[in-house]
Amino acid sequence: MLYIGIMSGTSLDGIDICLLDVDPYCQLIASHYVAMPADLKESLLSLCSSGADEINRAALAEQQWAQLAAQGVQQLLAQTHTPAAQVRAIGSHGQTIRHEPAKQFTVQIGSPALLAELTGICVVSHFRQRDIAAGGQGAPLVPAFHEMLFQQQRKPCAVLNIGGFSNVTLLTERHETSGFDCGPGNVLMDAWIQRKQNCAFDKDGAWAASGTVNQALLEHMLSEPFFATQGPKSTGRELFNLPWLENILAQHSVIAEHDVQATLCEFTARTISQAITLAQANTQVVWVCGGGAHNKDLLERLRRLMPQCSVQSTDALGISADWMEAMAFAWLAHCCLEGIASNRPAVTGAKGLRVLGAIYPA
Secondary structure (H helix, E strand, C coil), X not given: CEEEEEXXXXXXXXXXXXXXXXXXXXXXXXXXXXEXXXXXXXXXXXXXXXXXXXXXXXXXXXXXXXXXXXXXXXXXXXXXXXXXXXXXXXEEEEEEEEEEHHHCEEEEECCHHHHHHHHCCCEEECCHHHHHHCCCCCCCCCHHHHHHHCCCCCCCEEEEEECCEEEEEEECCCCCEEEEEEEECCHHHHHHHHHHHCCCCCHHHHHHHCCCCCHHHHHHHHCCHHHHCCCCCCCCCCCCCXXXXXXXXXXXXXXXXXXXXXXXXXXXXXXXXXXXXXXXXXXXXXXXXXXXXXXXXXXXXXXXXXXXXXXXXXXXXXXXXXXXXXXXXXHHHHHXXXXXXXXXHHHHCCCCCCCCCEEECC
C-alpha cells in the first residue's frame, strides 16, 4: 500500500515529494525535495493575478511543473529502490494559482495526465474541486488526515500548519474535528525579506526578532475584514500579498524595515492565537508543522500569546513537520481510490461528505 504524495505550496520554494505506506498506519518511508527553478516560480507567481495571455502561460507553466515533479518522483523511487509498479498512486496537489471560494472556483495546475504519462503511475489530483462543487471552501483539506493521524490524542489540541498561509485543525477528546485558514503564515514575511534583504526567508525569524512591533501598523493589518469572520473560511494570495502590505504601509509614516518584519511576525502569531482561542478556548497543545515550525521567533510569540497551551513541533511526536502536507495528499489519493470521503463539512462548509479527487490511470 505504497503511495506518493506531492505538495507545492504558496511559498513556491519547491516541490515536496514523499513515499508513504498507509497499511496499517501512515508511515513515512522516504522524502525528496525539488527546488523550484526561478523562471517557473516567476511564471507561477504571475498567474496568481490577472494578466495578458493567461491561458497560454498557464499551459506552459503546468507542463514545466509536471516535468519537474516527475523528475522528483523518479529520483525518489531510485533512491529507495522502489519500482514504479509497487506504487498504487500519486496524490498530487498541483500548484494553486487562484482560490476564489466566494466565486465558487479554485484552480490548481500540474497536468496530472502528463505526470501519469511520465511516471507510469496512477495520479489522483484536483482534490479541491468536488468540495467547492458541494458548496464548500475547498480548503483546508488536511484536517481529515490530521484527525486520523492524531486519533490517539486524549485532550483538546490543535494541529497548526504554517506554510505560506496558516491553517488549523481543532481536535477534541470526543474526536470532533473542525478547522479553517487562519490567514497569512510566512507569505508576507517572505515577501518583505525578499524585497528588502534579497533572502528567500527569515531564517529562525532572526530579522524579525531584531525589530520592534509597530502597534499602529499591527492594528491596521488586524482590521482586515477576513479576521472578523468565523469559519468555514479560506484565503490565499488573492487577498494577502505584497501590494496589500505596501498599500497599508503607505498610510503610515516611515517604519524601519526590521520593525516591519517584527510586526509581520507578530501579525501572523496574533491571527493564529486569536483564531485558536476563539474557536477552541480549552486547547491544551498546539502541534506545529510546515515551514513555520522552524521559525523560532514565531513559535516564541505563539507561546507568549497562548500561555495556557504547549506549543511544539510535530517532530516531537515522530511526525515530520516538513512532510506533513505531502503525506496528507498521498493519504487523500488512497481515500479516493478506496471511495472514502475525505472532506470535513464542519471545516469547509460543504453540504456533506464527499470523495475527493480525479483519477488519471497509469
